[in-house]
Amino acid sequence: MYPIWEVPNLSAGLILGIMSTFHILPSHLSVSSMWFNVYMETKAYRENKPELMEFVKKYTLLLLIFAYVFGSLSGVGIWYAATVTNPRGISGLIHNYVWGWATEWVFFIIEVVGIFVYYYTLNKIDRKTHLKIGWIFVIASWITMVVITGILAFMLTPGKWVETGNFFDGFFNKTYWPQLFMRTSLMFCIGAVYAIIAASRLKDDGTRRLAVRTASRWGVLGLVAGSIISLWYFKMLPDNSHTILEMVVPKGLKNGMIISVGIMMIYFMYAHIRPLTIKTVPAIIAVVILFVGIWSAERTREILRKPYVISSYMYSNQIISSDVKAKGVKADAAIINEKGILKVIPFVPEGLREVNESNLLHAGKIIALIECSQCHVLEDKGLRPLPQMAKKMGFKDIESAEGFLDALTGFPYMPPFHGTSLEKKALAAYLVSLSK
Numbered sequence: 276m277y278p279i280w281e282v283p284n285l286s287a288g289l290i291l292g293i294m295s296t297f298h299i300l301p302s303h304l305s306v307s308s309m310w311f312n313v314y315m316e317t318k319a320y321r322e323n324k325p326e327l328m329e330f331v332k333k334y335t336l337l338l339l340i341f342a343y344v345f346g347s348l349s350g351v352g353i354w355y356a357a358t359v360t361n362p363r364g365i366s367g368l369i370h371n372y373v374w375g376w377a378t379e380w381v382f383f384i385i386e387v388v389g390i391f392v393y394y395y396t397l398n399k400i401d402r403k404t405h406l407k408i409g410w411i412f413v414i415a416s417w418i419t420m421v422v423i424t425g426i427l428a429f430m431l432t433p434g435k436w437v438e439t440g441n442f443f444d445g446f447f448n449k450t451y452w453p454q455l456f457m458r459t460s461l462m463f464c465i466g467a468v469y470a471i472i473a474a475s476r477l478k479d480d481g482t483r484r485l486a487v488r489t490a491s492r493w494g495v496l497g498l499v500a501g502s503i504i505s506l507w508y509f510k511m512l513p514d515n516s517h518t519i520l521e522m523v524v525p526k527g528l529k530n531g532m533i534i535s536v537g538i539m540m541i542y543f544m545y546a547h548i549r550p551l552t553i554k555t556v557p558a559i560i561a562v563v564i565l566f567v568g569i570w571s572a573e574r575t576r577e578i579l580r581k582p583y584v585i586s587s588y589m590y591s592n593q594i595i596s597s598d599v600k601a602k603g604v605k606a607d608a609a610i611i612n613e614k615g616i617l618k619v620i621p622f623v624p625e626g627l628r629e630v631n632e633s634n635l636l637h638a639g640k641i642i643a644l645i646e647c648s649q650c651h652v653l654e655d656k657g658l659r660p661l662p663q664m665a666k667k668m669g670f671k672d673i674e675s676a677e678g679f680l681d682a683l684t685g686f687p688y689m690p691p692f693h694g695t696s697l698e699k700k701a702l703a704a705y706l707v708s709l710s711k
């Protein structure tokens with residue numbers, strides 16, 4: 276176990292969420308844009324429209340700067356943030372999927388080199404070779420998505436891995452294929468939004484019209500296919516996730532997804548009908564709407580996993596929920612309930628390892644920090660504030676709060692309480708103090 280990264284009024288999880296949502300914009304752009312470029316480049320050669328290469332150049336430069344500067348920064352940022360937010364979760368993933376990431380990085384390096392080679396050889400080498408470079412980029416970048424989606428889907432539905440500990444049993448799990456095809460479709464919508472920005476900078480009206488129209492068609496197709504495939508994804512979700520979707524996922528997130536898809540659809544259709552009226556600023560505003568949709572979808576995906584960070588294996592608060600015999604991993608409940616959470620966690624302030632009458636409230640707060648703060652900030656405002664939750668329950672005395680903690684085993688969205696009976700009393704006393 277590691278120290279807790281406490282972010283008052285916000286929560287570490289939300290910082291990670293903001294960073295990951297932002298990262299989708301450059302990463303999915305990178306995976307989709309070259310398909311569009313290769314298509315436009317082929318069209319330019321076949322139909323003898325060299326002016327289209329002007330678009331390809333602008334779009335590639337946008338990709339190079341936006342995706343590879345901000346994408347790299349936010350990508351590395353995710354590693355840092357995830358490592359301090361949930362070190363044990365990341366450790367669990369690395370111990371299973373280090374070769375997955377190694378594979379991804381090989382293809383990522385091809386992408387990074389590929390984008391520079393593609394951009395700087397544009398119009399300088401023979402057409403066939405240049406197109407080949409584009410295709411190599413297309414395939415390498417899509418493989419990065421193929422690999423990362425496996426690890427992301429594993430966290431929600433690890434499948435037979437829990438028994439076998441096998442890399443591929445966890446990787447090709449039941450939400451893998453729908454999630455891969457959903458991301459593959461939606462990335463074309465993300466790519467199209469940026470293509471329209473690049474096209475809006477073109478001087479020649481004819482080229483601009485053609486580029487905006489083509490991009491908006493790709494956008495609509497990606498959006499429609501992605502929406503249909505999302506139904507398949509929801510169908511494959513485990514029962515608990517369906518319960519969570521109904522009970523816990525806020526209305527705001529559900530509306531965020533639907534409204535953003537609706538607005539994007541109208542935007543693409545409008546762009547198709549009146550391509551020349553789309554100027555750069557509105558085209559950039561479309562990215563903001565896209566961000567709202569991605570935020571809602573990614574937050575929902577994270578919430579669907581509750582109460583786990585890796586389903587059937589590790590709770591959000593890093594306590595291991597079940598034995599994974601094939602990996603030699605043992606559940607934590609027995610040892611924590613026997614010795615106490617304040618004893619087994621190395622990073623506990625002096626004088627709090629033993630609970631007594633004089634440190635009851637303080638010990639209770641530390642336990643809340645260790646076991647509850649991943650989903651509840653301890654302040655009055657922020658992510659599901661614990662004081663508000665306690666007031667909602669209206670705990671009158673320690674016994675009723677202890678009763679609530681005992682009942683946590685039956686909650687679909689919260690992990691059970693772990694600790695000795697004295698520690699339970701301390702946390703209960705803290706909850707009572709909050710509800711006053």
Ligand code: HEC
Nearest residue numbers: 523581582591592646647649650659664665668688689690
């Ligand atoms: C995995 C995330 C997670 C963890 C960890 C977690 N909770 Fe919750 N908790 C939730 C969610 C989600 C809700 C529902 C909030 C809502 O309705 O908006 C909730 C609601 C509550 C409520 C209000 C009752 C209810 O069901 O709506 C209380 C009280 C509460 N939590 C206390 C705790 C305590 C104490 C801990 C630590 C022992 C804890 N929670 C740990 C996710 C979590």
